[in-house]
Amino acid sequence: MDTVPMFEGYQVGYDIPALPGMPESAIQTPCLVVDHDAFFRNLDVLRRFCASHQVRLRPHAKTHRSVDIALHQIQTGGACGVCCQKVSEAEVLAHGGVKDILVSNEVRDPLKLDRLARIPKLGTRIIVCADDPENVDELSEAAQHNGTTIEVLVEIDCGAGRCGATPGREAADLAALIARAPGLVFAGLQAYQGSAQHKKTFEERKSLLDSAVRMVSSTVTELEHRGLRCDIIGGGGTGTYPLEAASGVFNELQCGSYIFMDADYNRVLDPGGKPMGAFDNALFILTSVMSHVKNDRAIVDAGLKVQSVDSGMPVVSGRTDVEYLKCSDEHGVVADPACALKVGDKLRLIPGHCDPTCNVHDWYVVVRNGMVETLWPVSARGRSY
Numbered sequence: 001m002d003t004v005p006m007f008e009g010y011q012v013g014y015d016i017p018a019l020p021g022m023p024e025s026a027i028q029t030p031c032l033v034v035d036h037d038a039f040f041r042n043l044d045v046l047r048r049f050c051a052s053h054q055v056r057l058r059p060h061a062k063t064h065r066s067v068d069i070a071l072h073q074i075q076t077g078g079a080c081g082v083c084c085q086k087v088s089e090a091e092v093l094a095h096g097g098v099k100d101i102l103v104s105n106e107v108r109d110p111l112k113l114d115r116l117a118r119i120p121k122l123g124t125r126i127i128v129c130a131d132d133p134e135n136v137d138e139l140s141e142a143a144q145h146n147g148t149t150i151e152v153l154v155e156i157d158c159g160a161g162r163c164g165a166t167p168g169r170e171a172a173d174l175a176a177l178i179a180r181a182p183g184l185v186f187a188g189l190q191a192y193q194g195s196a197q198h199k200k201t202f203e204e205r206k207s208l209l210d211s212a213v214r215m216v217s218s219t220v221t222e223l224e225h226r227g228l229r230c231d232i233i234g235g236g237g238t239g240t241y242p243l244e245a246a247s248g249v250f251n252e253l254q255c256g257s258y259i260f261m262d263a264d265y266n267r268v269l270d271p272g273g274k275p276m277g278a279f280d281n282a283l284f285i286l287t288s289v290m291s292h293v294k295n296d297r298a299i300v301d302a303g304l305k306v307q308s309v310d311s312g313m314p315v316v317s318g319r320t321d322v323e324y325l326k327c328s329d330e331h332g333v334v335a336d337p338a339c340a341l342k343v344g345d346k347l348r349l350i351p352g353h354c355d356p357t358c359n360v361h362d363w364y365v366v367v368r369n370g371m372v373e374t375l376w377p378v379s380a381r382g383r384s385y
């Protein structure tokens with residue numbers, strides 16, 4: 001854990017929302033709070049799961065965009081490395097000391113290709129996805145130009161309808177091209193079924209995953225015919241990881257949200273129809289009541305600018321008597337029928353969607369037993385270009 005001197009010269013409110021050693025009640029709001037014990041419990045749950053299912057864990061850093069969290073995932077959470085979506089995120093993570101990074105995305109812009117190809121000079125293994133032959137040439141040129149090696153996964157579209165080559169022969173042709181390209185190493189397959197993750201019922205998720213597994217298996221068979229072997233067959237998120245792990249085909253899981261969870265993942269159900277329950281909510285938006293002029297409505301200081309509501313409104317943690325109804329830029333409207341809240345009261349909100357919520361904050365305030373333990377910067381905040 002960090003110690004207080006790291007924050008020497010920082011003033012609460014002016015520079016930073018809190019300082020280590022403060023009580024949670026003194027944190028400046030609105031800001032992100034990470035529940036220390038829930039966070040480390042979540043790390044441990046997935047570490048144990050992966051160990052017992054003999055799959056590697058390469059968690060997705062797109063969720064948190066934080067060097068500190070990535071290093072915790074590697075050092076105590078059993079991760080072999082991390083994923084990210086952007087070259088800019090990979091740069092921040094590599095400079096922060098992460099040694100094994102998969103950019104689980106296509107990189108096409110010339111400057112970004114060059115930046116990607118430079119990352120191995122930092123002593124970091126870099127892996128990227130490709131879904132088209134022209135991109136193989138671009139990656140090969142960038143690697144040769146920089147005198148580096150880039151590992152490449154063939155991304156297949158296994159049902160999400162996003163990026164990805166057609167599974168089977170087309171994907172295997174691409175793999176063969178990568179294997180022959182100077183400066184590149186064919187490293188395997190990227191097969192993330194993004195549209196399955198948040199399906200509410202287990203049956204819906206399983207049916208989408210069964211189909212994805214068939215596509216991965218047929219591609220692996222094609223690759224074997226050509227003598228090509230996959231070091232990595234990666235995919236899986238917080239909604240489906242047990243299915244990928246049980247498939248006998250995937251060997252790396254890419255869960256991202258598991259460290260924090262969010263209100264939308266809380267609504268995803270297990271095979272018995274109950275909330276999944278494997279992971280605890282560890283991320284909250286701490287907010288304060290700033291106005292309570294109407295008896296049945298409290299107005300809080302967490303509005304649209306501190307969260308993403310694309311997956312629904314945040315849920316007030318630990319309370320059933322009040323409900324976050326709607327937001328505008330800087331205001332949140334909370335139904336308070338019993339007039340239980342008063343100005344200055346603080347609420348922990350479970351964000352509707354964790355990833356884009358984190359990206360609009362500078363800091364995670366890590367709280368343990370009601371006290372601020374440390375702060376982690378959102379190191380790659382806004383690094384989308």
Ligand SMILES: Cc1ncc(COP(=O)(O)O)c(C=O)c1O
Binds near residue numbers: 062237
């Ligand atoms: C390629 C890829 N892998 C893994 C994940 C992690 O998913 P989750 O946050 O649902 O665990 C994502 C999330 O969008 C993703 O795009």
